[in-house]
Structure formats: C-alpha cells, structure tokens
Amino acid sequence: MSKPKVAFYWCASCGGCEEAVVDLAEDILKVVEAVEFVFWPVAMDFKVKDVEALRDGDIAVSFINGAIRTGEQEHMAKLLRKKSGLVVAFGACAHLGGTPGLANFIDRKTIFDWVYLNAPSVSNPDGILPQQKTMVEEGELTLPEFYDTVCTLDQAIDVDYYLPGCAPPPDLIMKAVEAILSGNLPEKGTVLAPDRALCDSCKRRDTKPEKAVIKEIKRVHEVLLDPVKCFLDQGVICLGPATRDGCGERCINANMPCRGCFGPTSRVVDQGAKFLSGLASIIDANDEQGIKKVIDSIADPAGIFYYYALPASMLRRKR
Amino acid sequence: MSKRITIDPITRLEGHGKIEIFLDDDGNVSKTYFQIPELRGFEAFCVGRPAEEMPRITPKICGVCPTTHHICSTKALDDLFKVEPTPAAKKIRELMYSAFMLEDHTLHFFFLGGPDFVVGPSAVPAERNILGVIAKVGIDNAKRVIKLRKECRDVITHIGGRVIHPVCGLPGGVSKPLTEDDRLWIAEVAKNGVEFARFALKLFNDVVLDNRDYLDLIAGDVYKHHTYYMGLVDKNNKVNFYDGDVRVVTPEGREFVKFKPKEYLNHIEERVEPWSYMKFTYLKEVGWKGFIDGPDSGIYRVAPLARLNVSDGMATPLAQAEYERMFATLGGKPLHNTLAFHWARLIEALYAAERMQELAMDKEITDPNIRNIPTATPEEGIGVVEAPRGTLIHHYKSDKNGILTEVNLIVATVNNAAAIGMSIDKAAKKLIKNGEVSDGVLNMVEMAFRAYDPCFACATHLIADKNFFTVNVCNEKGDIIKTLDGE
Amino acid sequence: MGFLCNWCSYGGADAAGSQRKNYAPNVRVVRVMCTGRVEPEFVLKAFQSGADGVLILGCHPGDCHYKEGNYKALRRYYLLKKVLSQFGIEEERLRLDWVSATEADKFVDTINDMVATIKALGPLALSNPALAKGVSADFQEDTLV
Numbered sequence: 001m002s003k004p005k006v007a008f009y010w011c012a013s014c015g016g017c018e019e020a021v022v023d024l025a026e027d028i029l030k031v032v033e034a035v036e037f038v039f040w041p042v043a044m045d046f047k048v049k050d051v052e053a054l055r056d057g058d059i060a061v062s063f064i065n066g067a068i069r070t071g072e073q074e075h076m077a078k079l080l081r082k083k084s085g086l087v088v089a090f091g092a093c094a095h096l097g098g099t100p101g102l103a104n105f106i107d108r109k110t111i112f113d114w115v116y117l118n119a120p121s122v123s124n125p126d127g128i129l130p131q132q133k134t135m136v137e138e139g140e141l142t143l144p145e146f147y148d149t150v151c152t153l154d155q156a157i158d159v160d161y162y163l164p165g166c167a168p169p170p171d172l173i174m175k176a177v178e179a180i181l182s183g184n185l186p187e188k189g190t191v192l193a194p195d196r197a198l199c200d201s202c203k204r205r206d207t208k209p210e211k212a213v214i215k216e217i218k219r220v221h222e223v224l225l226d227p228v229k230c231f232l233d234q235g236v237i238c239l240g241p242a243t244r245d246g247c248g249e250r251c252i253n254a255n256m257p258c259r260g261c262f263g264p265t266s267r268v269v270d271q272g273a274k275f276l277s278g279l280a281s282i283i284d285a286n287d288e289q290g291i292k293k294v295i296d297s298i299a300d301p302a303g304i305f306y307y308y309a310l311p312a313s314m315l316r317r318k319r
Numbered sequence: 320m321s322k323r324i325t326i327d328p329i330t331r332l333e334g335h336g337k338i339e340i341f342l343d344d345d346g347n348v349s350k351t352y353f354q355i356p357e358l359r360g361f362e363a364f365c366v367g368r369p370a371e372e373m374p375r376i377t378p379k380i381c382g383v384c385p386t387t388h389h390i391c392s393t394k395a396l397d398d399l400f401k402v403e404p405t406p407a408a409k410k411i412r413e414l415m416y417s418a419f420m421l422e423d424h425t426l427h428f429f430f431l432g433g434p435d436f437v438v439g440p441s442a443v444p445a446e447r448n449i450l451g452v453i454a455k456v457g458i459d460n461a462k463r464v465i466k467l468r469k470e471c472r473d474v475i476t477h478i479g480g481r482v483i484h485p486v487c488g489l490p491g492g493v494s495k496p497l498t499e500d501d502r503l504w505i506a507e508v509a510k511n512g513v514e515f516a517r518f519a520l521k522l523f524n525d526v527v528l529d530n531r532d533y534l535d536l537i538a539g540d541v542y543k544h545h546t547y548y549m550g551l552v553d554k555n556n557k558v559n560f561y562d563g564d565v566r567v568v569t570p571e572g573r574e575f576v577k578f579k580p581k582e583y584l585n586h587i588e589e590r591v592e593p594w595s596y597m598k599f600t601y602l603k604e605v606g607w608k609g610f611i612d613g614p615d616s617g618i619y620r621v622a623p624l625a626r627l628n629v630s631d632g633m634a635t636p637l638a639q640a641e642y643e644r645m646f647a648t649l650g651g652k653p654l655h656n657t658l659a660f661h662w663a664r665l666i667e668a669l670y671a672a673e674r675m676q677e678l679a680m681d682k683e684i685t686d687p688n689i690r691n692i693p694t695a696t697p698e699e700g701i702g703v704v705e706a707p708r709g710t711l712i713h714h715y716k717s718d719k720n721g722i723l724t725e726v727n728l729i730v731a732t733v734n735n736a737a738a739i740g741m742s743i744d745k746a747a748k749k750l751i752k753n754g755e756v757s758d759g760v761l762n763m764v765e766m767a768f769r770a771y772d773p774c775f776a777c778a779t780h781l782i783a784d785k786n787f788f789t790v791n792v793c794n795e796k797g798d799i800i801k802t803l804d805g806e
Numbered sequence: 807m808g809f810l811c812n813w814c815s816y817g818g819a820d821a822a823g824s825q826r827k828n829y830a831p832n833v834r835v836v837r838v839m840c841t842g843r844v845e846p847e848f849v850l851k852a853f854q855s856g857a858d859g860v861l862i863l864g865c866h867p868g869d870c871h872y873k874e875g876n877y878k879a880l881r882r883y884y885l886l887k888k889v890l891s892q893f894g895i896e897e898e899r900l901r902l903d904w905v906s907a908t909e910a911d912k913f914v915d916t917i918n919d920m921v922a923t924i925k926a927l928g929p930l931a932l933s934n935p936a937l938a939k940g941v942s943a944d945f946q947e948d949t950l951v
Contacts, residue, residue, distance in 0.1 A: 012357070012359055013382075014378075014379050014380060014381050014382040014383075014385075015381060015382040015383050016379070016381075016382020016383070016385065016483040016484060017382065018382070018383075019382050019383055019483055020382075020483060023472070023482070023483075025465055025468075025469050026462075026465065041328045041335075047327070047328075048327070069358075069359060070356070070357070072335070072356060098379070099376055099379035100359045100360075100364075100379070102364040102365075102368070102376075103359065103360050103363070103364040105364060105367065105892065105893075106360075106363055106364055106366075110363050111358070111360035111363040111364070114360075114362055114363045115358070115360065115362060115363065115598075116591045116598070119362065119589070119727050120584055120714075120725075120727055121583075121584055121587055121588060121589045121600075121727060121729060122588070122589045122590075122591065122598070123588045123589065123590065123603075123607075124589075124590070124591045128591045128592065128593050129591070129593065130358075130591070130592075130593055130594070130595065130596050131593040131594070134593040134594040136350075136352070136594065137350070138323075138341035138349055138350050139323060139339075139341060141339060141352055141354060141594040143354065143356050143594065143595070143596060144356050146358060146596075166379070166483075166484060167382060167483045167484075219369060219371055219721070220371050220489060221371040221396070221400070221489050221490050221491070221692070221693060221721075222692065223692070224690055224692065225494060227495060250476075250480045250481040250486075251480045251481065251486045252480075253480055254478075254479060254480025254481075254485070254486050254487045254494055254495060255487075255494040255495040256375075256480060256486040256487065256494050259372075259375060269847055270846075270847050270850060272889070273845065273846035273847045273850055274845075274846075274847070276846045276882065276885055276886060276889060277845050277846050277847075277882055279885070280878060280881040280882040280885050281878050281881070281882075283881050285881070286867065286877045286880070287867075288880070291880060291881050291884050292884055295881075295884045295885050295888060298885070298888070299369040299720065299721065299722060300367060300368055300369050300372075300722060300892075301885060301888055301889050301892070302888075302889045302892035302893065303367060303368050303369075303372075303892070304369075304372070305889065313850075314847065314850040314851060314854050315850055315853065315854060315893050315895075315932070317893075318892070318893050318894045319893060319894035319895060319930075319932060367892075
C-alpha cells in the first residue's frame with residue numbers, strides 16, 4: 001500500500017514553521033517513514049508543474065504556513081487545495097494572519113514608498129518600483145502581484161484544521177500528524193490545541209486579578225518584572241486571558257508576558273476585542289478623568305491587542 | 320531562436336526565489352537574473368508600534384535566524400533609550416548568540432550546502448540531501464549533528480523562552496538571570512560544541528579538501544569574484560558576532576574604512592531594480608557601477624568568508640589556527656573564492672563554540688542583576704550584529720513616548736544580494752555551453768548561491784523516496800522545445 | 807445602531823415615545839440588560855455589518871441596576887475609541903451617554919445630535935477588503951457567528 005502523499009508549502013512566511021518541523025528532531029524520522037513528500041520547496045526539487053500534474057485529491061494532506069500577501073501565494077494555496085484531501089493551516093500566519101498581518105494598518109503604497117523610495121539608505125532618483133512585468137533586453141521578467149491586504153489562509157481557501165502558534169510547538173505538531181495518519185480527527189474546522197485560555201495552566205494564575213486592580217499600565221521596559229506574580233497584577237499587559245492554551249507558557253517562563261500567538265479559544269470571534277473587554281474590566285478607575293489617564297498610558301492598543309490576529313479580526317484592516 | 324531556462328523555485332535555501340537564464344542563439348548564456356518575488360514590509364508596519372515590542376516583532380522576519388534580529392533589535396533599543404545593559408545581561412545575550420551561531424552554521428553545512436560536497440555536486444538529486452550525507456558519513460555522525468543542534472537550541476530556549484522567536488531582550492538588560500546550575504549545564508554543552516566543531520572541520524578536510532576535484536572547484540574560476548568585504552571587528556580587529564565596529568576591506572585586502580554602526584548611512588546605500596522585491600546594497604563612496612566586481616564597483620560581500628577577510632584573525636585559539644590554515648591553503652588574504660564560504664563558516668562555528676565556552680565559564684554571568692531600567696527620553700537608536708548571513712542593522716526612530724516613527728533595516732543577505740546575482744550569472748555562463756543543460760549543471764549553478772547560505776539554513780531534514788524536477792527549455796513564444804526530467 | 811440598557815435608557819426612550827416627541831429615525835435600537843453587557847465585538851459587528859455609527863446609552867454613574875456595569879462600559883468605551891481610531895474609524899462614530907428613565911428630552915437630543923454628527927461624517931463605507939483591495943473576488947468571505 002502506498003504511503004499517503006504530503007505537501008508542505010509556505011506563503012508569506014518567515015520559515016519558522018519549517019524549523020518547527022525540523023525541531024521534531026528524531027521524531028521526524030517516524031513521520032518520514034510513514035509518508036511520501038511530494039512538494040516542499042525548501043527541501044526538495046519538486047516544481048509547481050509536478051503538483052499540477054497530480055490528480056485532484058491525490059495529496060492526502062497539505063500543510064500550508066504563512067499568510068496570503070501576493071498573487072503567487074493565493075494561486076498556490078488554491079492549487080494545493082484542489083489537489084489535497086485535507087488542508088491544515090500551519091502556524092499563526094496561516095491561522096490568523098500573524099505578524100505580517102500588522103501590515104493591515106497600512107497599505108501597499110505606504111510599504112512601497114518607504115521601502116523603495118524614502119528609506120534613508122535608499123538611493124533611487126528615478127523612482128523605480130518593483131513591477132509585475134519588466135521588459136529587459138533579453139525578454140520579460142515577472143513578479144507576483146503584491147496585495148494591499150494580508151489575508152488568512154481560510155480567507156482564500158477552505159481549511160480543514162488549524163495548528164496554532166508562532167511557531168507551533170513540536171508536541172502539538174506530532175499529535176496533529178499522528179491524528180491525521182491514524183484518521184482519528186476531530187470535527188472539521190477544529191484548532192488542534194486545547195480549547196481553554198492560557199491562564200488555566202499558567203503557573204502565575206493564583207495572582208491573576210479577578211477585580212479592578214490596575215491603577216496604571218506599565219510597559220515591559222519600564223519596570224522590573226516580578227517572575228512569580230501574574231503580569232496583569234503587575235499592571236503589565238499580558239494577552240493570556242484571550243489566548244488559547246497549549247504552548248507551555250514559553251514566553252511566561254522567560255519572564256515576558258503573552259502576546260497571543262495561539263489565537264483565541266473557539267468561543268471567541270475577535271481576539272483583540274475580547275482582550276480589550278477583559279482589560280477594561282480590571283482597570284481601577286470609575287471617573288472619566290481617571291479612566292482616560294489609564295487608557296492613555298496604553299501604548300499602541302490596537303497593535304498589542306491584534307499582535308497576531310489582525311487579518312482574522314472583524315474589521316480585518318484599517319479603513 | 321533565443322532560449323530561456325527558469326529555475327523556479329530554487330531549492331535548499333529560504334523562501335521564494337527564482338533564476339531566469341537567457342541563452343543566445345549559440346546556446347550560451349547571455350544573462351541571468353536572480354529574482355526575489357517576496358516582500359512583507361516590516362519596516363513600514365512597525366511604524367506606530369511601541370519600541371520595546373520590536374525584539375518580539377522583528378524576529379518574525381526570519382524563523383531560522385530569529386535570534387539575530389532579537390539581539391540586534393535589543394541593542395538598537397539600548398541605543399534608543401540610551402541605557403547600558405548590565406554586565407551579566409550583556410554576557411547572557413552574547414552567550415545565547417554564540418549558541419545560535421554554532422547551531423545555525425553547522426546545520427547549514429550538513430543539511431544545505433554540505434551535501435553538494437559530501438555527496439558530490441553532480442550526484443543524483445535523490446542523494447543530494449541529508450540522506451546522502453548520512454550514507455557518506457554514517458548514521459552515528461548524523462546523530463551527533465542532530466544532538467548538537469538540539470542541545471544548542473535547548474540553551475537558547477532556556478535563556479530566551481522559545482528558540483523560534485526568543486523573547487528575553489529588553490533595553491538595558493534581559494528578562495531573567497541565569498542560575499549556577501544553568502551555567503554549568505551550558506558550559507557542558509559548549510564543551511561538546513567545541514569538540515563537534517572540530518569534528519566538522521576534520522570532516523570537511525577529509526571529504527572536501529583531500530578531494531582534488533573539490534579543491535579545484537573551490538580554488539577555480541567559476542565561483543570567484545573580486546569584491547570588497549564587510550564585517551564587524553572588535554578593538555583588536557578580530558571577528559566578533561555580537562559587537563564592534565564595521566570594517567570594510569578592498570578587493571586587494573587593504574582597509575577601506577572602519578566605521579561605528581551609527582554611521583552606516585554614510586557608507587551603505589541601496590538600489591532598486593524593477594524585477595525583484597529585494598534591494599541591492601553597495602558602498603556609497605565607490606558607487607553603483609552595475610553587477611560587476613573589482614575595486615571600482617561598490618559591490619561588497621558579507622558573511623563568513625567576508626568576516627574572515629576583513630579581520631586580522633579569530634579571537635579564540637583553535638579557530639585562529641584554522642583561520643591561518645585556510646588562508647595558507649588557498650593562497651593568502653583576501654580570499655575571493657565563493658565556495659570557501661563553506662570552510663569559513665565551519666571556522667566561525669568553532670569560534671562560536673569557543674566563545675560560548677568562555678562566556679559559560681565566566682561566573683559573573685550568574686549575577687542576578689540583569690536589568691537597568693531606562694530613564695532617558697527615547698529618540699533614535701541603531702543596533703548592529705553579525706548574523707550568520709552577514710551584517711545586520713536595525714535603525715529606529717521614535718517619538719518621546721517610545722512609539723516608533725521610522726524603521727530602517729539592512730538585513731544580512733541583502734548585503735550579498737548583488738554578489739549572489741553575479742555568482743549565479745558567472746556560474747551559468749561558465750557551465751552552460753551550446754545549450755547543453757543537465758541536472759548536474761543546473762545544480763552547480765545553484766551551488767553558486769548556496770555558498771552564501773541565503774537566509775534559510777535548515778529545512779532539509781528529510782528523506783525522499785523520489786526527488787525529481789523538470790526543466791523546460793522554452794523558445795521566445797513559450798513553446799517547450801526540450802524537456803529534462805531528472806530522477 | 808443603538809444599545810440601550812433595560813432599566814434607564816430604554817425607559818427614557820419609552821418616555822420620549824409616550825410623550826409623542828419626534829426624533830430622527832435612523833437609530834436601530836437593541837435592548838440589553840445593562841451597558842456592561844455591550845461587548846466591543848457587538849460594536850465591531852455593527853460597523854462591519856453596515857452601521858455608520860454606534861450609540862450606547864445607560865444609567866447615570868452610580869445608578870446602575872447592577873452597580874458596576876456602566877463603569878465597565880465606560881472603561882471599555884474609552885479604550886475601544888482609541889482602538890477604533892487606529893483602524894481609521896472616527897472617534898465620533900461611537901458614543902456612550904447616560905439617559906435616565908425620565909429624561910425623554912435628553913434621549914431625543916442625544917439621538918438627534920448623534921445622527922447629525924454621523925451625517926456630517928458621511929457613510930463609514932467599510933469596503934470588503936477582499937474585493938476592494940486587489941485580492942481576487944472569489945475569496946471566501948469571513949462569516950461571523
């Protein structure tokens with residue numbers, strides 16, 4: 001019996017999700033024995049044409065990481081969807097838009113103007129910008145279209161499962177792969193991580209504030225960070241309450257607050273809005289002036305609340 | 320009838336890249352173009368973000384070298400907030416950084432660039448990966464590689480919280496201290512690291528240098544450019560990854576300029592081409608003269624061979640001995656042979672391991688005082704480190720509340736962008752003649768960029784049943800006139 | 807879109823109705839038990855679904871039927887306005903005010919004032935980002951539960 005075919009592709013990605021797979025270390029040998037890779041540009045020489053030559057549904061599962069930012073990425077996502085039985089959105093960028101999603105506060109022109117015209121190290125007197133088609137002496141060169149808006153994978157194609165995290169931890173990856181190979185999968189659309197908030201398993205939960213206690217918001221560089229107390233109790237913004245569990249509190253263990261890379265639990269639609277609500281509830285001020293003072297001390301609330309999830313949010317991008 | 324070969328995507332490196340090779344009527348290469356079809360716009364969307372979040376946002380530029388962005392960003396914040404890190408914090412940062420350089424460099428050799436040598440550049444594609452390497456060096460040695468990588472990454476995880484996108488950097492310090500137990504464990508890892516790096520160099524010697532054909536390939540003309548070189552050096556002009564001044568030498572090896580990172584805009588300029596999303600840097604004072612090398616062209620190179628070229632030596636003894644050996648073997652400084660990047664990379668790995676050991680043996684590193692809280696009003700900050708792939712610069716401007724107003728990044732590989740294009744072009748021109756194209760030849764063209772280790776060190780941890788590709792040779796109208804299937 | 811709390815502001819709206827007062831017809835009212843029930847997601851959903859403005863009316867501070875609810879609403883409101891401005895949505899499009907059950911006139915004035923403000927600002931016109939900004943038209947629309 002032939003092994004199931006697997007593809008691994010990256011869109012607007014940093015490569016960290018590929019590294020996460022390699023971090024399976026010796027476990028990856030088990031995976032490799034059980035599957036046949038048919039497409040993995042970083043590792044293997046298969047071309048797009050080879051994927052196109054497959055029959056629809058030939059690929060048992062495609063793991064796609066990275067957000068959708070260019071025409072090429074949209075095209076590849078659709079191609080792999082067509083050829084695959086299952087598609088797994090791998091990592092925070094495919095799941096929520098990820099850090100590149102912060103570009104939804106600006107647009108293509110803003111990016112191009114800075115990167116190619118106005119950055120202090122750029123010397124570009126003719127105002128050259130990258131073009132989708134360029135004629136050179138020898139022929140035509142092409143580049144994919146760069147979109148204004150970053151999209152999550154499921155805004156481009158139908159996604160079966162999500163592996164959250166930036167990057168997903170090795171143990172979650174292994175569990176997901178084992179579930180897929182054994183056919184023991186939950187309902188379609190499930191995020192393959194525990195469905196409860198980070199605070200549930202965080203070592204600092206005993207000091208998590210239940211009532212309004214925050215008199216002042218502190219930014220991480222402004223204070224010494226207590227390694228034991230809940231960050232919110234210290235007045236430091238931590239997105240734990242609005243974030244799904246499963247990462248092992250990696251950042252908390254390094255004495256830094258959570259920034260929400262796993263996205264919300266299944267009961268939350270908009271992670272940033274949910275966190276906003278929770279944070280406002282524990283601010284200790286009831287008069288307009290007092291409230292404004294605390295709110296004004298929050299630096300870049302939209303960026304912090306939507307650190308990873310802007311494209312997946314309700315508004316998706318700045319107007 | 321002119322022809323065109325497209326290699327899309329290129330393999331065993333990072334991200335999305337393609338090479339367009341144009342042939343003239345005789346089937347010889349008239350020109351190649353190396354295109355990067357990807358951009359995410361970090362410099363633009365980081366505007367409006369709080370400065371202290373940058374060490375957590377910028378690593379997402381690259382999941383293979385996140386530690387470099389993390390540390391560089393942290394140093395830029397030190398400058399932005401005008402705060403000195405405590406001595407212990409500085410050492411912890413450099414320790415984490417050394418562990419990373421060791422892990423990343425050796426990984427590239429064994430999984431990405433190395434297979435071309437260990438297995439052979441024209442070997443069957445199915446063998447030109449880690450499996451072929453394992454078959455050549457044995458499963459025990461391969462397991463040593465996996466083990467070393469894991470140990471180093473465990474060290475980074477312990478210090479930084481996570482190894483993919485660490486979080487511990489803060490202006491004026493790091494987020495948590497090291498205990499004595501930590502230090503002893505890390506010292507042990509470092510000791511293993513030194514032994515491993517020596518083993519890697521011995522392997523390189525046995526498999527590559529003792530092989531006449533490979534030595535000729537390294538020393539020969541196909542992969543060679545006479546460019547300027549750039550890298551960080553300490554006050555003794557020795558290679559340093561974490562800190563120092565930027566030194567540039569001419570193709571003849573004379574010091575051209577040495578500048579403080581803050582002055583980078585006086586020396587580095589970027590050029591835009593309409594056919595790539597990636598820019599090309601060059602030396603401002605020399606100017607852009609096109610994709611050519613030589614002392615009149617502002618094109619310079621960075622990363623391992625460049626760093627060794629610009630320095631007066633390595634700061635640790637074992638690495639220094641290897642440094643001397645390499646230059647003696649290949650004919651003196653500066654070396655222009657692109658494939659020598661692989662050798663230089665392993666020498667740097669040894670230095671990283673020795674440096675890691677030095678820092679882990681330093682008892683001051685367990686001092687609990689790891690934060691200086693900034694008090695100055697932030698305005699502008701510049702940080703620089705040597706990433707595995709070259710000089711990395713983070714430049715931030717903020718308002719008085721520390722919200723970023725401007726961000727400029729010169730990201731390691733971009734310094735080599737022009738050189739990579741030139742290396743590919745030269746290799747293609749020298750290797751493809753009369754329209755003769757084979758898998759082995761095309762792989763040798765790809766070897767021209769792999770030497771630079773452009774940004775993605777690691778994914779080939781894989782054993783493939785089949786490894787194949789198709790090359791379509793097309794005429795102007797796009798009709799396929801010849802197809803090659805490699806297996 | 808108007809979110810009115812059951813105890814005070816909805817009573818105020820009833821009072822305005824029973825006194826046959828005229829006011830602008832542009833507000834769709836949703837009754838909630840307390841302004842503290844209004845989640846930021848409701849406001850975002852309203853904007854995303856086509857509302858040009860959102861009005862939240864509750865009990866005066868100190869009068870909340872559930873004691874604390876309107877204080878929570880007040881805090882959320884200020885934070886949400888700041889976030890909305892980062893999304894390019896003018897702060898005036900979201901408004902929180904206090905209307906007691908007897909303040910029929912205040913209710914009328916608040917409604918009229920809000921409608922006038924929104925008219926001056928013009929339609930919010932949040933375009934579907936997928937279609938408007940260059941992503942191909944057959945992207946799946948993100949549907950809300």
